[in-house]
Each structure stands twice: as structure tokens, then as C-alpha cells.
Amino acid sequence: MQRPIVLLLTVLAASAAGAETATDLLNTYGSQPVVKGATAPVPTAAAGDRFFHARHKDWSCASCHTGDPRAEGRHAVTGKPIAPLAPAANPRRFTDFAKAEKWFKRNCNDVVGRECTASEKADVLAYLISLH
Amino acid sequence: MPDSRLRHRFRTVARPAAMLVLLMAFQEEVLGASPSDKETWRAECGSCHVAFPANALKPNDWTLILAALDRHYGVDASLDARDLAAVAAYLQAQPGPERPGSAATLPRITTSRWFREEHGEVPQSTWQRPGVKGAANCAACHPGAESGRFDEDSIRIPK
Numbered sequence: 160m161q162r163p164i165v166l167l168l169t170v171l172a173a174s175a176a177g178a179e180t181a182t183d184l185l186n187t188y189g190s191q192p193v194v195k196g197a198t199a200p201v202p203t204a205a206a207g208d209r210f211f212h213a214r215h216k217d218w219s220c221a222s223c224h225t226g227d228p229r230a231e232g233r234h235a236v237t238g239k240p241i242a243p244l245a246p247a248a249n250p251r252r253f254t255d256f257a258k259a260e261k262w263f264k265r266n267c268n269d270v271v272g273r274e275c276t277a278s279e280k281a282d283v284l285a286y287l288i289s290l291h
Numbered sequence: 292m293p294d295s296r297l298r299h300r301f302r303t304v305a306r307p308a309a310m311l312v313l314l315m316a317f318q319e320e321v322l323g324a325s326p327s328d329k330e331t332w333r334a335e336c337g338s339c340h341v342a343f344p345a346n347a348l349k350p351n352d353w354t355l356i357l358a359a360l361d362r363h364y365g366v367d368a369s370l371d372a373r374d375l376a377a378v379a380a381y382l383q384a385q386p387g388p389e390r391p392g393s394a395a396t397l398p399r400i401t402t403s404r405w406f407r408e409e410h411g412e413v414p415q416s417t418w419q420r421p422g423v424k425g426a427a428n429c430a431a432c433h434p435g436a437e438s439g440r441f442d443e444d445s446i447r448i449p450k
Contacts, residue, residue: 234339234340236339236364236365236366236425237339237340237424237425237427237428238424238425238428238431239339239340239341239428239430257371261370261371264367264369265366265367265368265369266367268361268367269366269367
């Protein structure tokens with residue numbers, strides 16, 4: 160009687176905690192067309208690299224995640240350390256779609272002044288995955 | 292008072308009163324804010340800075356802060372409805388001592404009267420040290436801040 164419940168809980172926990180990989184997320188973002196009906200642009204690490212390091216208003220993504228996303232970051236206002244963003248340096252990154260979405264929304268608002276497009280997110284992910 | 296009457300009193304007055312106190316404590320603990328609310332608060336309110344302790348502000352201050360998370364002291368800290376409810380339950384259920392924040396649309400701990408009084412002996416120049424980076428960086432001087440410890444014995448001020 161107990162086994163099925165344990166099994167059910169394990170399955171629920173796995174889906175709640177997010178069993179995605181960085182590549183799953185890249186595929187999700189990378190398959191969303193900019194214009195309805197058009198084909199989605201192919202994500203490129205080079206575009207993600209430029210986007211990540213460009214200063215948009217006051218900040219760039221590097222302001223908190225540093226110029227090297229494999230390194231530990233530091234919050235530009237509070238100074239609190241931030242674990243590395245590149246999956247090669249931090250395997251827990253991009254394993255939970257909801258978490259990635261939450262931070263893309265917040266950080267793009269702060270840095271760019273608007274939410275990022277799916278294509279911009281795909282480029283950033285392609286760049287982060289390309290780092291070893 | 293004979294023994295039996297005392298016992299009777301205990302049964303009719305003291306015991307129900309004790310039960311009521313226990314029940315209230317239970318409600319506070321279990322119905323007000325659950326351990327998972329606390330986990331949500333620690334994770335969500337501790338990602339950009341240390342999770343400031345609930346008793347650093349009064350409940351109404353927290354209400355004002357939680358109502359404006361998308362415009363949070365210069366950054367977007369918005370939460371989905373479920374996490375927001377959990378954080379609110381945790382922050383509102385904290386028992387006193389209540390410390391009122393600064394009187395502002397977004398109340399602050401660091402400019403409140405209690406904070407300035409507790410830190411009256413910290414010289415102005417200390418707050419600007421690179422290792423401190425501002426008064427809101429509690430953990431710079433209170434190494435136990437992540438686990439809610441701020442007592443005087445555990446303070447270490449970075450050079």
C-alpha cells in the first residue's frame with residue numbers, strides 16, 4: 160500500500176523541482192518564433208555573448224554575473240555572492256523552467272527595461288552552454 | 292482551600308486556559324505559517340540579500356513591501372501568487388517584538404529608528420568599507436545573519 164504512494168510522491172517531487180536540462184530549455188526558447196507563423200531564428204552563442212556583455216541602460220548581465228559566467232557573481236547593489244550561471248560551472252543551473260523564467264523576467268526588466276524575447280533568451284542560453 | 296476543590300479549579304479553569312494557550316501557539320505555528328512557508332521565504336527573500344528577519348519590521352511594513360515587489364528598491368523582485376502567499380504568511384505570523392521600519396512608501400530597516408539606535412556606535416566610515424558595501428548587507432558584520440542570529444557576541448566587522 161505504501162509503495163505506490165512513495166512512487167507517486169517521488170514523481171511529483173521530480174516534476175515540481177524541475178527535471179529539465181539546460182538543453183531542454185534552449186530547445187523550448189529556440190523553437191518560439193518571433194512572428195507568429197514564421198520559423199524561429201536559430202540561436203547563436205555569438206549573439207548571446209554580445210547580449211550578455213552589452214550595457215543596456217545602467218547595467219549589463221555581467222554587472223552581477225561578472226564578465227565570466229563560470230565565475231561566482233556578486234549582486235551589484237547588495238554585494239551578496241551569486242553562484243555561477245554557466246551550467247559547466249554549476250550543474251543546478253537551468254534545471255527548472257519556472258525558475259529560469261522568473262529570473263529572466265526580473266533581470267531583463269532591470270537591465271534592458273523590458274522582458275527579453277524568447278530568441279534573446281535562447282541566444283543567452285546557447286552562449287552559457289558553449290562555455291566549458 | 293481543600294485539595295479536591297483546588298483540583299476541581301484546575302480542571303474547570305486552569306486546564307481549559309492552558310489548552311487555549313497551547314491551541315493558540317499551535318495555530319500560530321501550524322495554521323499561520325508552515326515550515327514550507329519559511330523555506331519559501333528563505334529562498335525567495337534571500338536570493339539577492341540576506342533574508343531579513345521578520346521581526347526587523349512590523350507586519351504592516353511587510354504588507355507595503357510585498358505589495359510592490361515589481362518595484363523593489365530599484366529592482367524587479369516579483370513573485371508568483373503562490374510563493375507570495377507563502378512569504379506573506381511567514382512574515383505576518385512572526386511574534387513580536389515589533390520593530391517599526393522607516394516611515395516611507397517602501398519602509399526600510401536600515402533607516403529605522405531601532406536600527407540607528409542599535410548601530411549608534413558604528414562609525415559612518417565603516418558602512419562604506421568595500422567589505423561591508425552598505426548597511427543592508429547584514430551578513431558582512433553578522434556572520435549568523437543567514438540563520439537569523441544577530442546577537443552582540445557574534446559580530447565581526449570587516450577591515
